[in-house]
Amino acid sequence: MTDTSSQPIPQKVKRGLFQQLELDMRLLGMIGAFLILCIGFNIVTDGRFLTARNLFNLSIQTVSVAIMACGMVFIIVTRHIDLSVGALLATTSAVMAMTQTELLPHMLGLGLDNPATWAITLVVGLAVGTLIGAFHGWMVGYLTIPAFIVTLGGFLVWRNVAWYLTSGQTIGPLDSNFLMFGGTNGTLGTTASWMIGLFATAIAIWALWSARRAKAAHGFPVKPAWAEATLACVIACAILGYVYILNSYAIPTRKLQRMFEAKGETMPEGLVVGYGLPISVLILIIVAVTLTIVARKTRFGRYIFATGGNPDAAELSGINTRLLTVKIFALMGFLCALSAVVASARLANHSNDIGTLDELRVIAAAVIGGTALSGGIGTIYGAILGALIMQALQSGMAMVGVDAPFQNIVVGSVLVLAVYIDIVYRKRLGAK
Amino acid sequence: MMQSNNAQDAAMPSGRGSGQPPLVEMRDISISFGGIKAVDHVSVDLYPGEVVGLLGHNGAGKSTLIKVLSGAYQMDHGEIRINGTPVEITNPRDARANNIETIYQTLALADNLDATSNLFLGRELITPFGLVNDAAMEAECRKIMAQLNPNFQKFNDPVSALSGGQRQSVAIARAVYFNARILIMDEPTAALGPHETQMVADLIQQLKAQGIGIFLIDHDVHAVMELCDRASVMKNGQLVGTVDIADVTDDDLLSMIILGKTPDQVKEKDT
Numbered sequence: 001m002t003d004t005s006s007q008p009i010p011q012k013v014k015r016g017l018f019q020q021l022e023l024d025m026r027l028l029g030m031i032g033a034f035l036i037l038c039i040g041f042n043i044v045t046d047g048r049f050l051t052a053r054n055l056f057n058l059s060i061q062t063v064s065v066a067i068m069a070c071g072m073v074f075i076i077v078t079r080h081i082d083l084s085v086g087a088l089l090a091t092t093s094a095v096m097a098m099t100q101t102e103l104l105p106h107m108l109g110l111g112l113d114n115p116a117t118w119a120i121t122l123v124v125g126l127a128v129g130t131l132i133g134a135f136h137g138w139m140v141g142y143l144t145i146p147a148f149i150v151t152l153g154g155f156l157v158w159r160n161v162a163w164y165l166t167s168g169q170t171i172g173p174l175d176s177n178f179l180m181f182g183g184t185n186g187t188l189g190t191t192a193s194w195m196i197g198l199f200a201t202a203i204a205i206w207a208l209w210s211a212r213r214a215k216a217a218h219g220f221p222v223k224p225a226w227a228e229a230t231l232a233c234v235i236a237c238a239i240l241g242y243v244y245i246l247n248s249y250a251i252p253t254r255k256l257q258r259m260f261e262a263k264g265e266t267m268p269e270g271l272v273v274g275y276g277l278p279i280s281v282l283i284l285i286i287v288a289v290t291l292t293i294v295a296r297k298t299r300f301g302r303y304i305f306a307t308g309g310n311p312d313a314a315e316l317s318g319i320n321t322r323l324l325t326v327k328i329f330a331l332m333g334f335l336c337a338l339s340a341v342v343a344s345a346r347l348a349n350h351s352n353d354i355g356t357l358d359e360l361r362v363i364a365a366a367v368i369g370g371t372a373l374s375g376g377i378g379t380i381y382g383a384i385l386g387a388l389i390m391q392a393l394q395s396g397m398a399m400v401g402v403d404a405p406f407q408n409i410v411v412g413s414v415l416v417l418a419v420y421i422d423i424v425y426r427k428r429l430g431a432k
Numbered sequence: 433m434m435q436s437n438n439a440q441d442a443a444m445p446s447g448r449g450s451g452q453p454p455l456v457e458m459r460d461i462s463i464s465f466g467g468i469k470a471v472d473h474v475s476v477d478l479y480p481g482e483v484v485g486l487l488g489h490n491g492a493g494k495s496t497l498i499k500v501l502s503g504a505y506q507m508d509h510g511e512i513r514i515n516g517t518p519v520e521i522t523n524p525r526d527a528r529a530n531n532i533e534t535i536y537q538t539l540a541l542a543d544n545l546d547a548t549s550n551l552f553l554g555r556e557l558i559t560p561f562g563l564v565n566d567a568a569m570e571a572e573c574r575k576i577m578a579q580l581n582p583n584f585q586k587f588n589d590p591v592s593a594l595s596g597g598q599r600q601s602v603a604i605a606r607a608v609y610f611n612a613r614i615l616i617m618d619e620p621t622a623a624l625g626p627h628e629t630q631m632v633a634d635l636i637q638q639l640k641a642q643g644i645g646i647f648l649i650d651h652d653v654h655a656v657m658e659l660c661d662r663a664s665v666m667k668n669g670q671l672v673g674t675v676d677i678a679d680v681t682d683d684d685l686l687s688m689i690i691l692g693k694t695p696d697q698v699k700e701k702d703t
């Protein structure tokens with residue numbers, strides 16, 4: 001046995017701009033596809049697609065599916081599936097609608113717009129979602145019933161529990177504070193949005209820098225400084241550019257007038273106020289960043305990917321894969337409830353068909369975003385981009401005036417095509 | 433090429449014959465899978481600083497027996513003692529808690545993760561904020577790989593991109609990094625070339641000198657003759673016998689494996 005305690009790490013000779021930037025080609029491909037889609041629709045609609053208004057709407061329409069897609073990544077990475085997310089969204093939405101319109105006013109005497117109402121509703125909804133998810137996970141992990149079956153059953157059960165709870169009726173209007181989570185009715189305004197944008201940029205650059213420092217401290221190879229700086233610039237431009245777009249979508253004058261009237265003030269003549277960052281989008285960003293950190297930097301995340309890569313190896317390494325399954329499904333349930341908050345607040349009421357077909361959109365978003373159904377591979381940002389691409393397709397086609405059946409035909413075909421391209425791409429790379 | 437085993441035994445104060453209880457005793461172990469008796473009332477033991485070879489045809493039950501010790505399978509019947517104390521090993525965490533480390537025949541690597549993540553799987557180094565400390569783990573991984581396989585460079589690729597030998601060295605690194613007292617090696621050289629096989633042989637000598645007890649499953653009778661102090665032979669789930677390597681020839685071992693009988697002149701004397 002040789003006793004070399006350390007050895008020089010050969011710096012690979014790297015050619016090519018992209019290699020030096022060490023960018024994920026898959027991510028670039030998806031961003032490229034999204035941009036082509038946007039520009040294409042923009043041309044066809046004579047510039048109506050790439051407006052601040054449409055991008056704002058696209059954002060708030062994507063949030064609900066994107067939040068659930070984040071959880072679905074973990075589910076699929078561990079070789080499971082969840083067919084019940086749309087139904088679970090409906091049940092948690094129904095529970096929250098009942099809580100704020102029936103339970104709290106009648107039992108605790110809290111009026112519909114009491115400041116405590118939204119908070120209690122949120123806690124109740126998230127708890128119910130988490131519990132149901134954990135129950136699914138327990139059946140999958142400990143009773144070893146396949147997730148496909150558990151959640152297929154769950155799909156029927158929870159869709160109809162929602163129906164039963166509400167007798168199939170639309171419940172509304174919802175608490176006005178609760179509606180803030182829906183999108184248009186809850187935005188942060190321009191100043192706060194800029195501050196959040198700057199804060200996020202600072203955090204992103206700090207994260208890049210500290211990762212580089214940690215590598216350098218151990219003498220590992222790092223990217224050239226210019227590559228790191230370019231990446232930082234691109235990230236800063238993307239964040240601040242997005243905030244700029246959201247800020248430049250002005251609140252319609254009539255709506256602004258009503259807002260001033262509600263406060264008992266009169267609106268100054270000619271005032272223009274931008275919407276800024278919707279709270280729902282902020283929630284999605286927080287979910288995405290948190291889960292990305294969970295996936296890459298926590299034991300929980302590492303065990304999720306290890307279990308997906310080789311369940312036996314994970315078990316033999318002392319990982320409690322059953323409990324892990326419970327946690328993953330509980331997280332999925334939590335995210336379904338969070339999506340239910342956003343979705344019902346956006347619609348301003350709970351309707352019986354809320355979340356219908358969402359399970360398919362969520363799975364499609366995760367898969368288009370590069371999550372492999374064979375397990376072990378997937379990213380949060382990919383799933384969000386997948387959700388965004390699907391929503392852009394849908395909205396764009398609606399804007400162009402494509403008939404509803406054709407919209408779904410196209411979305412379905414794109415799903416299959418995206419997975420095929422991915423297979424070809426992975427084969428070329430020589431990966432499995 | 434290798435020193436004589438008797439000389440090694442003499443140098444081991446804590447080894448067999450010193451009156452201490454064995455490091456591991458597996459007594460009367462049985463386990464069956466749906467009617468197939470994979471392991472049928474088998475008893476083996478292991479002393480500190482000793483290498484015990486497990487021999488037998490494919491399907492003899494060697495892997496199943498050691499998986500009982502490593503917590504992968506739960507036995508139907510039998511008892512495990514460590515340093516004379518009965519222990520419950522119901523899952524791999526229990527085995528790790530008893531400083532039992534295993535190199536599985538299948539290697540048990542998560543193919544989608546890199547060497548470092550596999551090395552520390554289930555035992556990650558954590559920063560003060562509770563996040564996994566990738567940089568520190570990679571540094572440790574580079575250190576141990578430099579000792580085990582100096583040519584290893586693919587630290588940032590998933591292990592699916594590694595050759596069979598490289599994967600095997602990752603699995604070996606994982607078993608020896610965490611200060612094992614009891615090491616189980618299930619065909620550790622199956623995917624290795626002659627040079628790497630020799631390195632594993634050297635490693636076994638080194639670990640033995642540190643007082644670690646090793647169960648070595650190997651198809652190669654010559655390797656067992658060179659590396660082991662004793663050998664237990666299994667056939668059809670049953671123990672054929674346990675012999676001192678010093679008392680037997682290659683042919684004796686082969687006939688035990690093939691015929692399932694211990695030659696009379698080499699029956700182990702009771703200690």
Ligand SMILES: Nc1ncnc2c1ncn2[C@@H]1O[C@H](COP(=O)(O)OP(=O)(O)O)[C@@H](O)[C@H]1O
Nearest residue numbers: 465468470488489490491492493494495496497
């Ligand atoms: N998980 C299992 N399920 C069913 N049968 C098994 C399992 N593991 C091992 N066996 C059976 O037990 C017997 C012993 O196998 P094994 O211990 O792998 O043999 P060896 O390692 O000596 O080649 C074989 O007949 C094998 O088919």
Ligand SMILES: [Mg+2]
Nearest residue numbers: 494495496537
């Ligand atoms: Mg075997």
